[in-house]
Amino acid sequence: MPQRIQSLKDITVHYDVILCDVWGVLHNGVAPFPGAGKALAQARADGATVVLITNSPRPNDSVAVQLDGIGVPRDAWDRIVTSGDVTRGLIRQGPPNVYFLGPDRDLGLLDGTEAFAVKEKDASAIVCTGFFDDETETPEDYRDLLTHFADRNIPMICANPDLIVERGERLIPCAGAMAAFYEQLGGESRIAGKPHHPIYTEALRQATELRGTVDRTRVVAVGDGMPTDVRGAINEGLDLLYISAGIHARDYMTGETTDERALDDFLASHQAEPRWWMPRLV
Known part of the structure; x- marks a missing residue:
């Protein structure tokens, strides 16, 4: 023990x-x-x-x-x-036209990778750093969007494998929860973090x-x-x-x-x- x-x-x-x-x-x-x-x-x-x-x-x-x-x-x-840091390697290995799923403050993740954010219809990969609003949203709010991506066999690169974190006294969902949900819908996720x-x-x-x-x-x-x-x-x-x-x-x-x-x-x-x-x- x-x-x-x-x-x-x-x-x-x-x-x-x-x-x-x-x-x-x-x-x-x-x-x-x-x-x-x-x-x-x-x-x-x-x-x-x-x-x-x-x-x-x-x-x-x-x-x-x-x-x-x-x-x-x-x-x-x-x-x-x-x-x-280590997810940048996965982004470099993938297509450059990515749908960025997460708050704007995380867009710096793409710097130096040659990847650029595009609209859903133009994306060949998803880069997920979290939710647009993790205070109110759950993965279920993204079902339609992610189902469309899964149907097109678009891979998701997940930049934060955590499922939840503490924020003060609350538990907040993270990108790992989104990746897990995407896999349930039949999508593929790629992860380099813990x-x-x-x-x-x-x-x-x-x-x-x-x-x-x-x-x-x-x-x-x-x-x-x-x-x-x-x-x-x-x-x-x-x-x-x-x-x-x-x-x-x-x-x-x-x-x-x-x-x-x-x-x-x-x-x-x-x-x-x-x-x-x-x-x-x-």
């Missing part, structure tokens, strides 16, 4: 590289979680390299600005690798660039999302620190209290065996 720890400092002696999730671990989309940034900054001071690994569809420099605005300190990380291999390859490449050779047995992944952070760490054979008070907290927490038997049952039901766990990163 996973071991409950009180502080990230309890385990940093075992690791040279920390691959840390962002949304749900460092912040909730509105404000930083107290102590999370300080915990990573202390790990860096103790000699660890911290690579933030996020399913944000935005490029890493845009995420850095977003973290500044939310209040996550810059000394909490060495590098940022985003799903948007839990898929390309984003981990890039994160470890950047850690190696900073440190030299990286021993994978001395790499720990930190995250709260079962289908993304947890499954990705398992697929990559990495140790995992599970942040239990994230998006799955309703399955085993009442207020701030964790029912540890319910937590163990939850993890077992997902065939997940993190080495460590704690409610919030501190």
Whole structure:
């Protein structure tokens, strides 16, 4: 069973590289979680390299600005690798005429890819970063649009594999939910972010660039999302620190209290065996 720890400092002696999730671990989309940034900054001071690994569809420099605005300190990380970064490779491999499904603020994802946004009838691929309005919409609102695309065998490139994220006290759907719905309608999706291999390859490449050779047995992944952070760490054979008070907290927490038997049952039901766990990163 996973071991409950009180502080990230309890385990940093075992690791040279920390691959840390962002949304749900460092912040909730509105404000930083107290102590999370300080915990990573202390790990860096103790000699660890911290690579933030996020399913944000935005490029890493845009995420850095977003973290500044939310209040996550810059000394909490060495590098940022985003799903948007690795998704650009998928976009370059596809046709340039794409239907862009997501808010206008994410259009920068196409920069440098030679892809350009077109109307539905002219598209040979979909690039999905999320919903036009994730505060009110669900995938069902896009049934007609996506059915037409699926009937034409148009592939969807999903820039954010997350199904949901916390925004304050609410759970908000993400592009991963759209991709899953598209597959239900018979469409094809292509994904490079967590839990898929390309984003981990890039994160470890950047850690190696900073440190030299990286021993994978001395790499720990930190995250709260079962289908993304947890499954990705398992697929990559990495140790995992599970942040239990994230998006799955309703399955085993009442207020701030964790029912540890319910937590163990939850993890077992997902065939997940993190080495460590704690409610919030501190």
